[in-house]
Amino acid sequence: MDKMKLRRKLMEQRACLSPERRRANAVGIRETLLDQPWVQMAGLVACYWSIGSEPETHGLVFALWKHGATVMLPVHKSDDDLDWAVYDGPDTLAPGRSGIMEPVDARRGVEAIRTAALVIVPALAVDARTGVRLGRGGGSYDRALARVGPNVPTVALLHDGELIDGVPAEPHDQAVRYAATPVGLTRLMR
Template identity: 45%
Template sequence: MTNHFNDPGPAKGTIRSRLLAARRACAPELRARWSAEACATLLGWIGDADMVAAYASFGTEPDTGPLLAGLRERGVRVLLPILENDMDLSWGLYTGPDSLVRRNPPGGIRPSPIPEPSESLGADAVLSASWIVVPALAVSPSGMRMGRGGGSYDRVLARIEASGSVARPRVAALLYPGEMDVDVPVEPHDRPVDLAVAGESVRRWH
């Protein structure tokens, strides 16, 4: 995947569409290799953390399976998000694939494609994590994250900033090559990440 999106002019929706199309056009085996490389690289940065908040990937997102498995092998407590009715996220413990369920999404009819923990520890549980790994479609040269537009993770990152904790979670985004250093329009609710990993490449801002 190559970076053809460094034009700040287009609206976010246009940029998202192009990024998603590039992901779909990429060979599954190449996505799998890049995902494995990114997860291994991020595990090296996370080190011996006690608790990490992450997410269960779906569709063409970088596969977080190797990351979740690697964290559990180290004995790290893992939190995964639960989408609430107001589109905010609460968090529950991940103890393996059997600990996840597919819920009916807010206002939806069919079960969500994203598996979630069966029990919530609340929205503030993420504040106890050393790291939070967030999904992203792109990260800008200044570390600003572009998501899918739902705003759920922007609220989480705003909550972390508002906590005022000196030991706040470090925020990392998993990407594919070509999705780093993308110039994207920035809105007031957008929040930066501390680290972006794409394959074996890493960018650090804090």
């Protein structure tokens, strides 16, 4: 299956998830991640503010921040690359270029992700064998992940059934080390 067809199929499946299922998924993912010592010890976390049918991250971002982590969220640039700014509580967000909530803090630049001790990214699917993630097709997170050091944990958040075999990959596609689903965390081969 090509990327476009797979994206369409996954988006249709996500659209069928009830609000109750989405809330339960968010809680499961959040609790799974917060139970990991390497998540608890991460001083600087790059995450994202979820939209639509993505696994919800609002509670995760807030919990990381309340537990003392500095959380950076992306700021979408006009060239679809990702700048980064610090989240300092729910009152420090405003709608960005695409209507996605972004921190109002000073921009740290596209290279700021290099300093993160943990990187959490969205995905529509992740290949269970290779860790290659399928995003929405803009390449923003592939560019950001290419800047992350080789020993930094990278985690894609998924709904059940989105950790699959056979995600189509191109040379620019970046892999993640972990996939977090409502039922647990899977370490992926790199």
